Amino acid sequence: MAADLGEIMEAARRAELLTSQLLTFSRRDSKKVELVDLSQLLGRAGRMLHRVLGEEVHLTIRGNDHPHVVQGDAAQLEQVVVNLAVNARDAMPTGGALSLALADVELDADQAALHGLIAGAYVELAVQDSGGGMDEFTRDHIFEPFFTTKSVGKGTGLGLAMAFGVVQQCGGTIGVDTAIGEGSTFRIHLPRVVDPTLVDKGVPARAPTTATPGDQSILLVEDDAAVRRVVQRILVHAGYRVISCASPEEALEYVEQPGTHVDLLFTDIVMPRMRGTELAQRVSTLAPATRILFMSGYAHLEGETSLAHPIVQKPFQRHDVLAQVAARLRG
Numbered sequence: 001m002a003a004d005l006g007e008i009m010e011a012a013r014r015a016e017l018l019t020s021q022l023l024t025f026s027r028r029d030s031k032k033v034e035l036v037d038l039s040q041l042l043g044r045a046g047r048m049l050h051r052v053l054g055e056e057v058h059l060t061i062r063g064n065d066h067p068h069v070v071q072g073d074a075a076q077l078e079q080v081v082v083n084l085a086v087n088a089r090d091a092m093p094t095g096g097a098l099s100l101a102l103a104d105v106e107l108d109a110d111q112a113a114l115h116g117l118i119a120g121a122y123v124e125l126a127v128q129d130s131g132g133g134m135d136e137f138t139r140d141h142i143f144e145p146f147f148t149t150k151s152v153g154k155g156t157g158l159g160l161a162m163a164f165g166v167v168q169q170c171g172g173t174i175g176v177d178t179a180i181g182e183g184s185t186f187r188i189h190l191p192r193v194v195d196p197t198l199v200d201k202g203v204p205a206r207a208p209t210t211a212t213p214g215d216q217s218i219l220l221v222e223d224d225a226a227v228r229r230v231v232q233r234i235l236v237h238a239g240y241r242v243i244s245c246a247s248p249e250e251a252l253e254y255v256e257q258p259g260t261h262v263d264l265l266f267t268d269i270v271m272p273r274m275r276g277t278e279l280a281q282r283v284s285t286l287a288p289a290t291r292i293l294f295m296s297g298y299a300h301l302e303g304e305t306s307l308a309h310p311i312v313q314k315p316f317q318r319h320d321v322l323a324q325v326a327a328r329l330r331g
């Protein structure tokens with residue numbers, strides 16, 4: 001049973017990765033810009049990478065002893081690192097070495113031109129594997145969406161296309177040095193944030209994964225029955241009291257009943273008849289103390305949610321939901 005469950009989890013992880021890659025792809029123009037310390041990011045990703053890579057691949061991370069700050073979307077940049085690591089693992093089926101190295105570089109006009117950049121201060125992330133390398137044809141096509149040399153069900157050809165898009169959004173570039181039998185080195189250059197006063201703000205550390213639910217009540221609104229059940233189970237297991245509704249109308253009916261109390265409204269945004277944003281407004285009017293948290297798989301909703309209510313991006317994992325719910329209930 002453990003083995004079967006392992007397979008199921010692996011399949012789910014793969015589906016999650018694919019979904020988020022497709023979403024990243026389609027929401028290219030809307031980016032979240034925050035300060036990201038790549039050293040911290042690699043530190044955080046390190047443990048997960050060990051798991052992804054398995055025991056046969058030796059991982060080294062260098063240059064993460066001091067901050068390397070860039071601007072971008074931390075979650076997407078982390079996904080880029082994961083995609084590169086997964087590719088490296090696939091290129092080293094019998095094991096090998098993977099090194100991630102960060103460095104501050106100053107590129108003059110000539111050096112910058114080699115990478116399609118303008119002169120300036122950059123952070124370079126070099127991802128080097130000792131795998132089989134690539135022939136010229138492969139090398140020339142790897143960043144194209146749906147280009148893959150992997151068999152059906154193994155690769156979708158979106159990993160590097162996604163990496164390319166994310167890096168470009170940050171104003172950077174990605175390139176590769178490779179030859180058959182000589183491994184591959186991917187190099188990412190991202191504009192460096194040099195102002196130290198900005199650095200101090202840093203990137204907020206990830207919220208703790210253990211919630212302190214007490215007996216707080218959450219009004220959960222989600223029209224997709226499967227998602228609703230999963231979220232409900234996650235929240236109930238964590239000890240929250242959950243009122244689960246399949247529509248905004250049902251949720252309003254509950255709130256309008258005398259004597260009800262809800263600590264948090266946790267609602268999907270895109271639903272038939274009434275959007276989660278409108279529901280949030282109505283609930284706020286009826287019960288102003290209610291905290292609000294959105295969830296959505298769509299990014300083009302950003303304008304709509306500039307109402308200062310945070311949003312949990314779908315697809316999500318258990319700990320994301322719990323961390324964000326706990327943070328919302330606290331603050």
Ligand SMILES: Nc1ncnc2c1ncn2[C@@H]1O[C@H](COP(=O)(O)OP(=O)(O)OP(=O)(O)O)[C@@H](O)[C@H]1O
Pocket residue numbers: 083087088091129131132133134138142143147148149150154155156157158159160161183184
């Ligand atoms: N480190 C590497 N060593 C050798 N070949 C690589 C490496 N990284 C990528 N490639 C080649 O580039 C192709 C495209 O990579 P990409 O990550 O975009 O898609 P994929 O890995 O095939 O599928 P997906 O990432 O969507 O699961 C791969 O199929 C592989 O042929």
Ligand SMILES: [Mg+2]
Pocket residue numbers: 083086087155158159160
């Ligand atoms: Mg890949």
